[in-house]
Amino acid sequence: MSHSGRRQPKGDKRQRTRAKLLEATRELVRERGYEHTTLQAVAERAGMTTGAIYGNFKDRDDLFMALAGAYWTPIKPVIRPGSSFAEKMRALAEATIAAIPERETAAYGRLTGMAYSLTHEEIRAQVREVTADSFSLGADWLRTVADEGGLPMPAELLVVVIHSLTEGLLFQRFLTPELVPDEAFYAAFAALAGERTP
Structure with missing residues (x-):
């Protein structure tokens, strides 16, 4: 427990952000397919900004390649x-x-x-x-x-x-x-x- 009395979140924040983005991408790809899955839609589904995507993935294709590797x-x-x-x-x-x-x-x-x-x-x-x-x-x-x-x-x-x-x-x-x-x-x-x- 931290000095403030609150528990610190488990795991690395970057890993959690990537996992959340990948899960949002997976959901959208299931619903729309790759062609119609936009970075804006992924960000909205994950409750993040497109900046969070670019902070974790080089571009849309990099996100898609990571998705394939994860699932x-x-x-x-x-x-x-x-x-x-x-x-x-x-x-x-x-x-x-x-x-x-x-x-x-x-x-x-x-x-x-x-x-x-x-x-x-x-x-x-x-x-x-x-x-x-x-x-x-x-x-x-x-x-x-x-x-x-x-x-x-x-x-x-x-x-x-x-x-x-x-x-x-x-x-x-x-x-x-x-x-x-x-x-x-x-x-x-x-x-x-x-x-x-x-």
């Missing part, structure tokens, strides 16, 4: 030490399935963000850079969980396949949940490990 975080499987590559792929399937509820709430924003990126070259270049970094980290991770000879293809290619498989399964599940059961996730990742499912 579409990497899927991280729980890997048991000494497990086989097939068991690791099953853990990845389980982690992907576990991410469905959180990802589903962010799916519309993700899709409108992707569409926005297709027509805005600066954002597309940033997405390319972030994705390349993510693929590099993923390939490094794959090399740590299985030796190169134990992978069905080079790690640099496998990470792209896993990313595309995961994204495709998730979005198809959101669109037609009755047609993409959990078994489809398990079967897809088992196939990467060279296993057949009944």
Whole structure:
């Protein structure tokens, strides 16, 4: 407690401001899509000024990139030490399935963000850079969980396949949940490990 007898707020003020701005942006993107989400609207929704946005983000595109990083975080499987590559792929399937509820709430924003990126070259270049970094980290991770000879293809290619498989399964599940059961996730990742499912 401070000398004045009042409790000091927890956490860093800048982090709280950024979180509030990101949440306001997320709400607006869900309602309006990226194209129709303005900085003025974000500031109003957050109960702040546009100056608060520029104090935390370089520009609108920087805010959108931060939003993508905050609400579409990497899927991280729980890997048991000494497990086989097939068991690791099953853990990845389980982690992907576990991410469905959180990802589903962010799916519309993700899709409108992707569409926005297709027509805005600066954002597309940033997405390319972030994705390349993510693929590099993923390939490094794959090399740590299985030796190169134990992978069905080079790690640099496998990470792209896993990313595309995961994204495709998730979005198809959101669109037609009755047609993409959990078994489809398990079967897809088992196939990467060279296993057949009944």
